[in-house]
Amino acid sequence: MAADNTDDALVDGLVRSAFQVMGVLTRVGAEYDLSLTQLRVLGIVRDRQPRMSDLAAFLGLDKSTLSGLIDRAERRGLLARGPSPDDKRAVVVLITDAGHELTQRLYAEVQDALAPATARLAPEQRHTLAQLLESVVSLPLQLKSRPATRR
Amino acid sequence: MAADNTDDALVDGLVRSAFQVMGVLTRVGAEYDLSLTQLRVLGIVRDRQPRMSDLAAFLGLDKSTLSGLIDRAERRGLLARGPSPDDKRAVVVLITDAGHELTQRLYAEVQDALAPATARLAPEQRHTLAQLLESVVSLPLQLKSRPATRR
């Protein structure tokens, strides 16, 4: 509840860097007519085949929202829907070849767009920052595209 | 163009932490029926009286988008419009008392919501992270709510 100056500065830095990164992602996405959410979906589905409901939960969106999102990406040939092997109600989301190519291009551009910002740091500072962010980023949200171990 | 593993990890950390922070902001905002953008506007207008066009430029939005945004916030009594002293075409955005109170509550909640994540770091690590983020966050976008020095 109580917060000292360091915490203020940290929260401020996290929030401001977040807005900056989102600005970059928004701009890069816009070049390809992709929203932030579409971009994120592509990044997630890039190496997973989640079910609609899992993806919705991971993104914090309603399933109905996801239906529309996937509809539009599917209409553009970036994603596809497929049947789930173990549940006839379920639908899994798949990335197409075109979607995969686009995603790779997209993420390379994000890296380039972020370079001017990260270049302000010395190599060992970049390393430190990467490590600290890794610690801060929570991993509680996990996509169980393949139930790893049933307990 | 070429990017090594550290850069990959850094960009990944920046992007993931950005999505995490945005998730927190979205959730906190949603408690008060405020979008991310509304939240951001409140944070900016908190200690500034920008003109509509300056605010739009800062946020990277079209002026027409801002008209709607301010309309809705004004309808809720959080913001108000006022005349610009030096330009009869211009409109300045003002925060109301209610808006100010809400903003303070909001930002305290964001701090609390982010605490579990930042608490994973030791105090001196928090300090380091705050400093590194400060270096990374660019300040090229400046709101000239009061033209500091005309040149």
Place this chain on the structure above:
DNA sequence: TATTGTTATACTCTATAACTATA
């Protein structure tokens, strides 16, 4: 009965284009 996904509906966010008033 509960869960998965879709559809209908409504509101916010967003941009483009056309317009008014002022510079």
Place this chain on the structure above:
DNA sequence: TATAGTTATAGAGTATAACAATA
């Protein structure tokens, strides 16, 4: 002529509610 802001319009993103199919 150019800039500041609003309005009309349209598409995307979002949630709620109601529904069909499957568990």
